[in-house]
Amino acid sequence: MKSVTLKDVARVSGVSVPTVSRVLNGGGHVSEETRRRIHQAAEQLDFRPNALAQSFALGRSFTVGVLAQKASGNFSAPVITGIIDELSTRDIAVLVYDDEDDPHARPQNLRTLQARKVDGIIVVGDGTDTPFPSISSLFHTPVVHAFGVSDSPRDTCLLPDDRKAGRLVAEHLLAQGRERIAHVTAMPHSRAVQDRLAGFTARLDEEGRTLVLPPLFGDWTTPWGYRAGHELADRAGEFDAVFCANDYIAIGMARALERRGLRVPDDVALVGYDNWSKYSGSPDRFLTSVDPHLEVLGRSAALSLLGTTRDAGIVLQDCELVPGVSSGALSPEEWEWASVR
Structure with a gap:
């Protein structure tokens, strides 16, 4: 199939080849009607400019x-x-x-x-x-x-x-009726850790609330979430929600709490960060999480x-906060339906 050239576009639009070239490259001092006619002709003919020639003409590599x-x-x-x-x-x-x-x-x-x-x-x-x-x-x-x-x-x-992320989590947990909230996070020197914590505690403070326990600092891994879950389980009854600084921590936390007989979300609501389930190929809506998009x-x-x-x-x-079962935002029945759709 013969490729479409600037000459073809010029013929259909009724202008010169140089004018077509200048307009399609974003320049040219022509009327709006002429510009519209040239672009319409290029679209009609399915014109694809030669990238190499175009880059030489404009001094760009594209x-x-x-x-x-x-x-x-x-x-x-x-x-x-x-x-x-x-x-x-x-x-x-x-x-x-x-x-x-x-x-x-x-x-x-x-x-x-x-x-x-x-x-x-x-x-x-x-x-x-x-x-x-x-x-x-x-x-x-x-x-x-x-x-x-x-x-x-x-x-x-x-x-x-990340400050907004922390605020979104605080608003969500408070809206779910949780009042005794803990926080499990990673290294204290981390920018993300500090920003998420700052936004979270600032929003709690605006509602006259504070963390019921000092933040637990560790790393970003599931094993750390699991260890922190056991540490918190030793103080069962003092907290009814946990904001985990990422989804890996939240997954480890959920496993530890349930192993210690604490039900998620009935006894403890959990929220993570990353919304990794959307990359898994499965629409798993168990974990409430913040999606940084x-x-x-x-x-x-x-x-x-x-x-x-x-x-x-x-x-x-x-x-954006994406609701799931772990914070009570979705029922188990809604989770099961979302997972099989």
Whole structure:
């Protein structure tokens, strides 16, 4: 099948080839009617511009580099998926360079990106606790960080709004009638830990409530949740709800509590963070959890990169509480129905 050319679009729209080229590349001083006619002709003919010729004409590569701390990481993967989905709709190719959590790999990846002359770079982290050295001075193209922070306050860094997440959990548990609430979390120096805790306790304070026990600090794993669950079970009756800083902790917590004879959610309501069930391929609605919408964060990072201006510093992205059985928001019957649909 013969490919459609600029000449074909020009013939159908009744203008010159240079005019078609300028308009389809986003320029051209023409009337809105002419612009509409050219785009209509291109759509009618299913015109696909030659990317190589277009890039030479505009001095652009139509590629964006993604520099990932760990591309296969739990957090990196959905962010990168969102970036690719957004840029692909704009015919922009994505080149992913993976540090594989090895800091020694980054210099080579940076040299490769410089050689490729990409139109922009999105640095994707696998967490927000350790700032990365800024790379903006190494490139003449824009740089945006997603789910990771730069050590430069001038860089744009998109992160989930963890303070809002904590507030959402507090509001939800209070609305469920829970008044004696505990918190099990990870390392105290973690940015995510501090932000989720700050939002959570601030919202409780607004309602005249406080945590009934000091927060339990550990790590992000299911075994830690299990150990903390046994520790809390020794004080059964002092608490009726637990906000767990992530879903892994919440899963371990649920196992320990039920092993000690405490029913979830009848005796103890649980809420986690991450909403990992949506990545499992099964619509499991057992665990109430906060969804940071990492794929949306990736899309937002792509749009920020393509924008003409970017906000310096931390740019917070919205999150959502997804109700489940573990907090009493869904009945077991609703959970079973959701799981088989």
